[in-house]
Amino acid sequence: MSTPTYSVLGTRPIRHDGADKVTGRAIYGADVHLTGMLHGAVLRSPHAHARILRIDTVKAAALPGVKAVITAADFPQGPDRIVDLGEGDTPLSYIRGNVLAIGKVLYRGHAVAAVAATNAHIAEQAAGLIQVEYEVLPCVLTAPDAMREDAPILHEDLETTELGKKSGKVSNVAVHFRHVLGNSEEAFAQADVVVERTFDTATVHQGYIEPHNATALWNEDGRIHVWCSTQGSFVVRDVTACILDVPVQRVRVTPTEIGGGFGGKIPVYIEPVAAMLSKKTGRPVKVLMSRREVFEGTGPTPGSHMTVKMGVDKTGRMIAAQASLAYEAGAYPGAMVGPGGMCVFASYNIANVTIDGYDVVVNKPSTAAYRAPGATNAAFATETVVDEIAEKLGMDPMELRLMNAAKEGTRRADGPKYRRICCVEVIEAMKNHPHYSAPLEGPNRGRGVAVGFWFNAALPSSCTISVNADGSVNLVEGSTDIGGTRTSIAMQAAEVLGIAVERVNPTVVDTDSVGFTGVTGGSRTTFATGYAAYEAAQDVVRQMKERVAKIWEVEASAVNFEKGAFSAGEKSMTFAELSEKLGSTGGPVVGRGAVNPRSAGGSFSGAIADVEVDPETGRVSVLRFTSIQDAGKAIHPSYVEGQMQGGSAQGIGWALNEEYYMSPDGGMMNSSLLDYRMPTALDLPMIDTCIVEVANPNHPFGVRGVGEANIVPPPAALANAIYRAAGVRMNRLPMKPSAIMEAIWAKGN
Amino acid sequence: MPGKVLVNTTINGEATDFRCEPRQSLLECLRDILQLTGTKEGCNDGNCGACTVLMDGRPLTACLVLGVEAEGRNITTIEGIARGSKLHPLQQAFLEEAALQCGICTPGFIVSAKALLDRDKNPSEADIRLWLANNLCRCTGYDKIVRAVQKAAAEMRA
Numbered sequence A: 001m002s003t004p005t006y007s008v009l010g011t012r013p014i015r016h017d018g019a020d021k022v023t024g025r026a027i028y029g030a031d032v033h034l035t036g037m038l039h040g041a042v043l044r045s046p047h048a049h050a051r052i053l054r055i056d057t058v059k060a061a062a063l064p065g066v067k068a069v070i071t072a073a074d075f076p077q078g079p080d081r082i083v084d085l086g087e088g089d090t091p092l093s094y095i096r097g098n099v100l101a102i103g104k105v106l107y108r109g110h111a112v113a114a115v116a117a118t119n120a121h122i123a124e125q126a127a128g129l130i131q132v133e134y135e136v137l138p139c140v141l142t143a144p145d146a147m148r149e150d151a152p153i154l155h156e157d158l159e160t161t162e163l164g165k166k167s168g169k170v171s172n173v174a175v176h177f178r179h180v181l182g183n184s185e186e187a188f189a190q191a192d193v194v195v196e197r198t199f200d201t202a203t204v205h206q207g208y209i210e211p212h213n214a215t216a217l218w219n220e221d222g223r224i225h226v227w228c229s230t231q232g233s234f235v236v237r238d239v240t241a242c243i244l245d246v247p248v249q250r251v252r253v254t255p256t257e258i259g260g261g262f263g264g265k266i267p268v269y270i271e272p273v274a275a276m277l278s279k280k281t282g283r284p285v286k287v288l289m290s291r292r293e294v295f296e297g298t299g300p301t302p303g304s305h306m307t308v309k310m311g312v313d314k315t316g317r318m319i320a321a322q323a324s325l326a327y328e329a330g331a332y333p334g335a336m337v338g339p340g341g342m343c344v345f346a347s348y349n350i351a352n353v354t355i356d357g358y359d360v361v362v363n364k365p366s367t368a369a370y371r372a373p374g375a376t377n378a379a380f381a382t383e384t385v386v387d388e389i390a391e392k393l394g395m396d397p398m399e400l401r402l403m404n405a406a407k408e409g410t411r412r413a414d415g416p417k418y419r420r421i422c423c424v425e426v427i428e429a430m431k432n433h434p435h436y437s438a439p440l441e442g443p444n445r446g447r448g449v450a451v452g453f454w455f456n457a458a459l460p461s462s463c464t465i466s467v468n469a470d471g472s473v474n475l476v477e478g479s480t481d482i483g484g485t486r487t488s489i490a491m492q493a494a495e496v497l498g499i500a501v502e503r504v505n506p507t508v509v510d511t512d513s514v515g516f517t518g519v520t521g522g523s524r525t526t527f528a529t530g531y532a533a534y535e536a537a538q539d540v541v542r543q544m545k546e547r548v549a550k551i552w553e554v555e556a557s558a559v560n561f562e563k564g565a566f567s568a569g570e571k572s573m574t575f576a577e578l579s580e581k582l583g584s585t586g587g588p589v590v591g592r593g594a595v596n597p598r599s600a601g602g603s604f605s606g607a608i609a610d611v612e613v614d615p616e617t618g619r620v621s622v623l624r625f626t627s628i629q630d631a632g633k634a635i636h637p638s639y640v641e642g643q644m645q646g647g648s649a650q651g652i653g654w655a656l657n658e659e660y661y662m663s664p665d666g667g668m669m670n671s672s673l674l675d676y677r678m679p680t681a682l683d684l685p686m687i688d689t690c691i692v693e694v695a696n697p698n699h700p701f702g703v704r705g706v707g708e709a710n711i712v713p714p715p716a717a718l719a720n721a722i723y724r725a726a727g728v729r730m731n732r733l734p735m736k737p738s739a740i741m742e743a744i745w746a747k748g749n
Numbered sequence B: 001m002p003g004k005v006l007v008n009t010t011i012n013g014e015a016t017d018f019r020c021e022p023r024q025s026l027l028e029c030l031r032d033i034l035q036l037t038g039t040k041e042g043c044n045d046g047n048c049g050a051c052t053v054l055m056d057g058r059p060l061t062a063c064l065v066l067g068v069e070a071e072g073r074n075i076t077t078i079e080g081i082a083r084g085s086k087l088h089p090l091q092q093a094f095l096e097e098a099a100l101q102c103g104i105c106t107p108g109f110i111v112s113a114k115a116l117l118d119r120d121k122n123p124s125e126a127d128i129r130l131w132l133a134n135n136l137c138r139c140t141g142y143d144k145i146v147r148a149v150q151k152a153a154a155e156m157r158a
Helices: A018-023 A058-062 A092-099 A120-129 A184-190 A233-244 A271-281 A291-297 A337-343 A375-393 A397-404 A423-432 A485-497 A525-552 A575-580 A637-656 A714-726 A737-748 B026-033 B089-096 B106-119 B125-134 B143-157
Strands: A038-044 A050-056 A066-071 A082-084 A089-091 A111-117 A131-136 A159-162 A165-170 A173-181 A193-201 A213-218 A224-228 A251-255 A285-288 A304-312 A318-330 A353-361 A445-454 A461-467 A473-477 A504-508 A560-562 A565-568 A571-574 A590-595 A603-613 A620-630 A687-692 B005-011 B014-020 B052-055 B058-061 B074-076
Touching: A018 B089, A018 B106, A038 A120, A038 A271, A038 A291, A050 A111, A058 A066, A058 A120, A066 A120, A066 A271, A082 A092, A082 A233, A089 A092, A092 A233, A111 A120, A111 A271, A173 A337, A184 A304, A184 A318, A184 A353, A193 A375, A213 A271, A224 A233, A224 A271, A233 A251, A233 A271, A271 A285, A304 A375, A318 A337, A318 A375, A337 A353, A337 A375, A337 A445, A375 A397, A375 A445, A375 A637, A375 A714, A397 A423, A397 A445, A423 A445, A423 A603, A423 A620, A423 A687, A445 A714, A461 A485, A461 A525, A473 A485, A473 A525, A485 A504, A485 A525, A485 A637, A525 A560, A525 A565, A525 A571, A525 A575, A525 A590, A565 A575, A571 A575, A603 A637, A603 A714, A620 A637, A620 A714, A637 A687, A637 A714, A637 B143, A714 A737, B014 B026, B052 B106, B058 B106, B089 B106, B089 B143, B106 B125, B106 B143, B125 B143
Parallel strands: A038 A285, A159 A173, A224 A251, A318 A353, A473 A504, A620 A687, B005 B074
Antiparallel strands: A038 A111, A050 A131, A066 A111, A082 A089, A159 A165, A173 A353, A193 A304, A213 A224, A213 A285, A304 A318, A445 A603, A461 A473, A461 A590, A560 A565, A565 A571, A603 A620, B005 B014, B052 B058, B052 B074
């Protein structure tokens, strides 16, 4: 198969919003300023689990400058129903209860009431004057504890869904599912080497630098306008409309520039609160979260308790695998254990697999997506076990992986059979990378590897392209741009139209101005909104061909379009020349693209990590790190590299430092960026990247989403490197100095 | 609450005065009173560096300085980094090296890096990493930021 040649794809243009973002001109959510605007503040629960007996707002309301005080009682409380939160269906009651607590608080930081005042200081002061009487209840903080028979129950009406059926049993386990392929029990009996290990990972946060924000105006005409930093403007529109019980037509959401999300800015928290405060006051209201509120009141990613067992024959062929994954959903069901179950053995071709997943509620913030949600936890377990099997067999860990790599036609235990995938190519690229064979000398040093998979989301996207008389085009889309997607989407339109990407003006617009577009998440934006832009550009070309046909008096089917020029026989006209003539040949040309791709096609990623472990302190230094990933087709290679480097850095932080450090009564003890220790520039080396390109059959340019799979391998790669450096197998994240020292001491005894 | 205080200062080379409450941080004064919203808030407790500005050439987090402390000082914010309509070499290098993704930390990084390059025309990678450890970025893994600063430094030496 010949590789297509492109003139725009694969180049590295400067992003369209670049000048605004390096000069401070870009408007993020917190920068929104409306005339007559008030400032809001939210009162949050000091308890991890408590019944709300009474809320007294009299003192708060009496403070000069306070304009409104609201609680859950101010919101409509219609019957429950299922709503789509952007990456899946959720009961409205859970979202509603998380926005402002109803009856009970389920975690420290759970929103209880909110205030609007003339400035933020008064609002904060007034929130402190709201008196709430609680009946404190015992709390439960981890999945194993929450699954005990005598555990405190979070939701008295939560019936466990056991293997697809309502069990009639009330517990903290919302769902227990099982995937079965072949017969793993029988197959284990045939295995020559079996390794079974149990792992625990801590709750970690996405850690975007911009706190959540929302500004809302409930206008006199009943229309609601919300400005906020969100990964999904249509999710905010739909969920806000549900919570406020108004038709979606009355809600318009303008997505501002967004300061990071990583999945954490899909859920709705303060948008409906700002809207209700606006309704009560008749003025626009801006609500900003503090950093502590971000940690304590928004969705981190689940902590987990996992057991993985794998068996191979003496040649190294994997013949059986079992996993038990218990993920902490936080306060409301939805722990991303489903994706964990899809990804846990996704890199391998194994005929006999059993996977059990448990979605467990605990008294911590309701979890949200975080970059390949659920997959990183699972890969930490699987890839550590695979490493140990390679050691027992005396095999090179890359050879073992290559021998068992999933390929086209491999059946995953959760059902799907792979189309063209790139697991083998990624593993080969790792094996052949100079990093893998480079000498690593010196004491206390080790190298580790791991691979990971993320299935990527497709979801609907819309786009329109209108042609300007000078041959430039305006591209309108609904995907929030978190990492340069305006440009990677515009590049796909430019490629089709045969024009320079600088001749495309991409704009992200509000929900009244573009067709439905799913979240900027699931690695889908360059894939799906890029696909919509491709379709819109094709529509422009079709219409332009008709104009050419009219001018030249030929059939439209006789008109060719190549490299930005229309031709028929001897005649030729450039895109720009024709653009000038649109007015006189029928009026403006507007192309539209609306797609809902059936499947995104997943992405595989690998990591090679060199570490040095200080045997005196347990501190791990990352000496060298390489990220390898399949991009299908890298539209803008710098942005692909950036995703790989960013995902690697987050994976390194997750592996070595980050955790919700909880007190026994459910308080997060490290809710600041000083104590929640994300990697700084000083903690990391340069992060090498190696982009593998295996065209995705689900996309016209072969694009695969690259946002997520890269975070999956780092914790396991580091654990395997630490083993070679210090001789200890780590089964717990984070692998912080104290944990490493404990493991070293335990080995010594 | 005591009344507002008049503060006379210089911001981005222009004599500027504003009235603020004594409790208001310089960050609030810049963003809410002067509408200089290029300086960002990420944590409001001095740990993320998104609000880095220069005070008499020295980088500091504007959230940990009171507005009244700007009296008589010379403040530089991200809005004052470009030279007229021409981007500063750091700004240009951040664009060319794709050193930003979401961009929320970018103003703080550019202001911090400018303070470094004002002091040291040829910093090593280790120097850059140590200096920029005051600024958190969650998107890039710092690789492209460090390279952009190296590129800008080379550009400025040329």
